[in-house]
Amino acid sequence: MPTPVRRRAARTAALIAATLAVALGGTPVPAGAAAVPTTALAAPGQDEEGGTPALRAQLEAASKGYLDAKRALDTSVKRQQQLAVEVKRTETELAERSRQVGEIAGLAYRTGRLGSASALLNSSSPEGFMDRAAALDQVAANEDRALRQLQEARDKAAQAKLAVEVEIREQTKQTTVMAKRKQQAEKALTVANERASDPPSSSGSGSGSRTASTRAKPAPRNSDGSWPSESCSVNDPTPANGCITPRTLHALNQAKAAGFTRYVSCYRPGGSGEHPKGRACDFAAQKSGFGGDATGGDRTYGNNLAAFFVDNSDRLAVLYVIWYRQIWLPSSGWKSYSGANGDPSSDHTNHVHLSVY
Template identity: 65%
Template sequence: MPDLAPVRPRPRAARFATLTAIAITLTVLATPLTPTSALAANGPLAAAPGTLAAAPGDTDDEGGTASLREQLDVAAKGYLDAQAALDNSTKRQQQLATHLGTLEAELVTRTQTVAELAGMAYRTGRLGPLTALLNSDSPDGFLDRASSLGTVAANEDRQLRNLIEVRDQEQRAKAAIENEIREQRKQLDIMAKRKQQAERALAQAGSGGASAGVTASTTSATAKPAPRNADGSWPKESCSVNDPTTTGCITPRTLNAMNQAKAAGFTRFVSCFRSGGSGEHPKGRACDFAAETGGFGGVATGGDKTYGNNLAAYFVKNASRLGVLYVIWFKQIWLPGSGWKAYNGGGDPSSDHTNHVHLSVN
C-alpha cells in the first residue's frame, strides 16, 4: 500500500480569510431586503420584505418644480384659511340673527303692554292728579292707585327703553358681522385668484387640464377630525412628533391623517419625512402611500390601482376633517375649490404618482 501524503495545515492568513467570508455571507443571508426608506421596527404600517423599490428620491421627489409646489402650497393654504374664516363668520351671523329675532319678538310684546297701560291710564284719569283723586274713594286710595300705576308704567317704560337699546346694539353687531362676511368673501375671492394662478402654473408645466378624477370602488369612511382653533382655523404646527415611517419628524396633523388612513384599512407601505428636496416632505407635512403591498414599484394596475383610487377618494372626502392641502395620484392632483386636475410630474412612476398617493397637509 502506498504511503498517504500528510495533510498540511493552511496558513493562518488563509484560515482567517475563509472565516471572514463565511461570516459576511451569513450576515447578508440573515438581512431582509427592504426599501431604502423602510419603516422603523415599531412603525404602524409594516413593509413586507422582498424586491421593493425605494421611496421617491430626495432631490425631486414629487415631480414638477419647486416653484410649482410652492404655488400649490400657498394657494391651497390661503384658500383653506379664508374658507374657515368665512364659515366661522357665517355661523356667528346665524346665531346673532336668531338672538335678534327673539329680542324683536319680545319688543313687540313689551310695546303692546305699555300701550295697554297708557290706554288704561287715559281711561281712568291717570293723566292728572285731580282726576285720579276724584275717581278714588279716599285720599289713601288715590295715593295707592297713583303709586301703583306710576310704578308699573315707569317699570315698563324702563324695560322698553332697555330693550330698544339692546336691539340697536344687536343690529349694529349684525351689521358688523355682515361686513365681516363681505370681507371674508373678498379674501376668498383673492384666494380663488391665487388658486387660478397655481392652475396656470400647472398648465405651463403641461398639467392643470381637464381630468376624469378618481372613482372609488367602496364608500369612504369618515375620519376623526384634527383639532382646530376656536374660530375654526388650523393651528400652526411644526415638525414636532416622531415620524413612525422614518427616523425623521412630522406634524401632529400629518400623524393624525396617517393614523386615520390606517384605521380606515389603508395599511400598505408609507413614507413621510425626507430631508432632501422641496415641498412638504422636509417640513413633515406630507406622506407618500404606496399602491403596492410591499413598497414603491412600477405603474399600479389591477387591485393596486383600485387601492390607490380608494385611498385618494378617502383623503378627498375627509379633506376638511384632516386639513388636506392637496392630493396627487395617477397623473392627477386634487386642490380644494377646484377638484381634480391633470398633473404631469416627469414621466416616471414616482414623479407621475402612478405608484403612490401623495398627501400634503395644511
C-alpha cells in the first residue's frame, strides 16, 4: 500500500504534468480514456475544413439542390410508370367501349332503327302499347349508356396521356436543375483543383485497395421520399460533445456497425461548414487520432470508410465526403479538393470528413 509520502508525491507529479499540459496548450487525458487526436484539426481561428467558407456554402447548396432535384426526378419517373399502366388500361377499356358502340350501330344499320311512332302504332292492345314503350325506353337507355361510357373512356385515356406528358416535362425540368447544380459545384471547386491525387474509387483503384462495403440501414425519410428537416437536437456521443442531428447520429452508428470504430469527432462550436450545425463528423484514419498523413493500412482504412459513405450515400443522405485532397459530390463523383493550410487536417489526409443533408 502506498505511504502518505508516496501519495503526496504522486499527486504533486500529476499536478505538475497537468500544469505543463495546459501551459503548452494541451488537455490532460485521464488514464483509460479513449484515444484522442495526436494533432488538433486546426489552431483556433483557422479554417480547418479546406477551401473557404464561401466554397463550402456553394457545395452545400449545390449538393442539397441536386439531391432535391434527384428525389423529384425519381418521384416523377415512378409516377410516369404508374401512368403508363393507367394509359394501357384505359386504352383497353376504350377499345372495348368502341366495340360495343360499333355493334349497336351495326345492328341499327342492318335492321333499321326502330321508330318510336311505328313501334307504338303497331301495338294490338293497351298492354302491348305499354310494353313497347318500356322497350323503347330501355333501348334508348342502353344506347345512351354505351355512348356515355365510350366518351368517359376517351376522356380518361386523354387525361392519362396528358399526365404522362406533364411528368415528362417535370423530368426535363429536374434534369436541367441537376445539371445546373452539378455545374455550380464543379465551378466552385475550380479554386481547389491544383493539388489533385487519385480518388478512392468504388472499383478499388486509385488511393489503395478497399473491402466490399456493408449495406447501411437507410435513414428515415418523409412519405414523399424527401429528407425531413432536422436540427442539432441529439447529444454528440463522440469526445467532441455538443449536439448533432439525428441523421448524423444514424450515419455515425452505421459506420461503427460496419466496423469503422476508430476515433471520431463531430460537433464543433465555431467555424463554418456543417460541424457547428451538427451535420458533419471527422473520422480519424489512424488509431491514435488525427496525426500526419495516413499511409499503409491507415490509408486503406480511410479508403474503405470513404467508399462506405459513397456506396451508401442515398441511404445516409450524404452531401459530400472529403478524403485525401479529394471531395465526393452526389452530382459529380470524386473531384480534387485542396486544403486551406496545406496541412494533413485541412488536406484531409489524416481523416475522412462526412457531411449529411
